[in-house]
Amino acid sequence: MTMKSDKFKVDKRHLRTVRTREKLLVAARHVFLENDFQTTTISQIIKRAGVGYGTAYVHFEGKDELLIVLMEDVMDRFHQVAEQPFEPGTAEEAQKQIEQQAMAFLQLAEQEREMLRVVEQAIGISYVIRTKWKQIRERFIERISCDIRYAQRTGLARPDLNPALVARGWFFANEMYLFEVVREETTASIEEIAKTLTAVYTTGLYEHG
Amino acid sequence: MTMKSDKFKVDKRHLRTVRTREKLLVAARHVFLENDFQTTTISQIIKRAGVGYGTAYVHFEGKDELLIVLMEDVMDRFHQVAEQPFEPGTAEEAQKQIEQQAMAFLQLAEQEREMLRVVEQAIGISYVIRTKWKQIRERFIERISCDIRYAQRTGLARPDLNPALVARGWFFANEMYLFEVVREETTASIEEIAKTLTAVYTTGLYEHG
DNA sequence: CAAACAAATTGACACTGTGTCAATATTATC
DNA sequence: GATAATATTGACACAGTGTCAATTTGTTTG
Incomplete structure (x- = not known):
C-alpha cells in the first residue's frame, strides 16, 4: 500500500x-x-x-537549541494563558478576570518550576533563549494592551493612559514574581500575590473617596 | 615629620x-x-x-570583581535615589513624590546607560553580580515598603494590602523599565513612563465613581 | 652599598569546554 | 553484492580560565 x-x-x-x-x-x-x-x-x-x-x-546547534526544544511545552502553556478571553461587563468583573489570569500565570510558575529555573538562567546567558522569552513576553503584552483598549472603549478603564505602557508595567510585575515563585524565594502564597498585584493594578494603592 | x-x-x-x-x-x-x-x-x-x-x-578575583568595583559609583547613585524622603500630607502629594522618584530612577538609566548595559548582561551570567544587584533591589523594596506603611498609618493608602508585596510589584515594574531604557528599547519618553506607572500604582487603571 | 629580604609582576602551563570535519559505520538502492 | 546516501563518531584546533614557580623591583639591614 x-x-x-x-x-x-x-x-x-x-x-x-x-x-x-x-x-x-x-x-x-x-x-x-x-x-x-x-x-x-x-x-x-x-x-x-x-x-x-x-x-x-x-x-x-548547541546547548541553547537543545533547551529551546525542551522549552516548547512550557511555552505553549504560557501562550494558552495569554489567550484567555477578556470581556468584562463591570469593573468588578474585570478585576476578577485579571486576577484569574495572574493566578494562572503564577500557577504555571509552580507547575513548571524546574524547567523555568533552567530557562531563567539561560535567559541571562543565551541570546537565542532570551529572544525566545521576549516573544512570549511581547505576546502577553500585546494581548494585555488589547484588553486595556477594550476596557477603555467600554468606559471601564481610564482613557488617559497609554495602553501599551500600562500593559508592559503590569506584565513586568507579574513576570518578576513569576521567577520569584520559580526560585521559591517568595514568602506569600501565589493567591495573595495575584490578589495584591491585581488590586493595585485595577484600583490603585491610595484611597479614593 | x-x-x-x-x-x-x-x-x-x-x-x-x-x-x-x-x-x-x-x-x-x-x-x-x-x-x-x-x-x-x-x-x-x-x-x-x-x-x-x-x-x-x-x-x-576575575572579570566579575573587576566589574563590581566599576559598578560602585552607579550603585551609590541608586542608593541615593532610594533614600529620598517621603512624607506626603495628601494623596496628591504622595503621587507627585512617587512620580519624582520613578523619574529619578529612570533618569539614572539614561545617564548610566553604558555601564548598566554591561551590568544587565553580567547579572545574567555572574552569581556575584546578581547578588550585588539584588542588594540594590532589596534596599529599594525595603524603603518603598516603609513608605507604604507610612501612607497606611496616615490613612492615605489602603490598609488591606501587604506593603511588602505591593512594594515588590511596584519596584519590579520600574526595574524592568529601567533596563528597557538602558537597552534603548522603549518608544515612550521616561516622563511618560514614570507618569503612567505612577498613575496606575497610586490610583489604579479602572474608573472609580 | 651590597647582601638579604619582601613584595609585586609575569607568562608558561594545565585544564575545561566548544565546534568542526575527515573517517567510519550504517542503511538504502540498483 | 556493489554502490550510493546518510548518520555517527571522536580526535583536533581553538579560546579562555586560573595557578604558580620564576623573575623583577623595591626595601631594609649590617
Whole structure:
C-alpha cells in the first residue's frame, strides 16, 4: 500500500535519526534539571544519551537549541494563558478576570518550576533563549494592551493612559514574581500575590473617596 | 615629620600596586563598554592595561570583581535615589513624590546607560553580580515598603494590602523599565513612563465613581 | 652599598569546554 | 553484492580560565 510505503515507510535510517534525537533530548532534560544551564556541558549530555560527541551537533546547534526544544511545552502553556478571553461587563468583573489570569500565570510558575529555573538562567546567558522569552513576553503584552483598549472603549478603564505602557508595567510585575515563585524565594502564597498585584493594578494603592 | 613618614610615606612599592590596579580598572572599563560582558576577556583587559596576564588575578578575583568595583559609583547613585524622603500630607502629594522618584530612577538609566548595559548582561551570567544587584533591589523594596506603611498609618493608602508585596510589584515594574531604557528599547519618553506607572500604582487603571 | 629580604609582576602551563570535519559505520538502492 | 546516501563518531584546533614557580623591583639591614 502506498499509505504505508509513503508516509509510514519503515525507514530504518530515519527511525535511527529520530531515536538519537530523542535520546539526546531525554538526556538533556535530565542533565539540565539536575544541574543548571551554565554548568551543563555537551559532554555530560552525550554521555548520558550514550552517543558520540559530534552527534549532538548534528541534531542541535548547541546547548541553547537543545533547551529551546525542551522549552516548547512550557511555552505553549504560557501562550494558552495569554489567550484567555477578556470581556468584562463591570469593573468588578474585570478585576476578577485579571486576577484569574495572574493566578494562572503564577500557577504555571509552580507547575513548571524546574524547567523555568533552567530557562531563567539561560535567559541571562543565551541570546537565542532570551529572544525566545521576549516573544512570549511581547505576546502577553500585546494581548494585555488589547484588553486595556477594550476596557477603555467600554468606559471601564481610564482613557488617559497609554495602553501599551500600562500593559508592559503590569506584565513586568507579574513576570518578576513569576521567577520569584520559580526560585521559591517568595514568602506569600501565589493567591495573595495575584490578589495584591491585581488590586493595585485595577484600583490603585491610595484611597479614593 | 611623622605625618609624612607614617601615613604619607613615599612607599614606591605600594604606589606601584595602586597604579597597576588603576590601570587595570581603566582598561577594564574601556573593554567592557566597547564589547559586552560575555565576550570581554582578561587577555583583552591586561593587554590594554599593559600588564602581564597573572597580574589581573593578583588584584581581582576575575572579570566579575573587576566589574563590581566599576559598578560602585552607579550603585551609590541608586542608593541615593532610594533614600529620598517621603512624607506626603495628601494623596496628591504622595503621587507627585512617587512620580519624582520613578523619574529619578529612570533618569539614572539614561545617564548610566553604558555601564548598566554591561551590568544587565553580567547579572545574567555572574552569581556575584546578581547578588550585588539584588542588594540594590532589596534596599529599594525595603524603603518603598516603609513608605507604604507610612501612607497606611496616615490613612492615605489602603490598609488591606501587604506593603511588602505591593512594594515588590511596584519596584519590579520600574526595574524592568529601567533596563528597557538602558537597552534603548522603549518608544515612550521616561516622563511618560514614570507618569503612567505612577498613575496606575497610586490610583489604579479602572474608573472609580 | 651590597647582601638579604619582601613584595609585586609575569607568562608558561594545565585544564575545561566548544565546534568542526575527515573517517567510519550504517542503511538504502540498483 | 556493489554502490550510493546518510548518520555517527571522536580526535583536533581553538579560546579562555586560573595557578604558580620564576623573575623583577623595591626595601631594609649590617
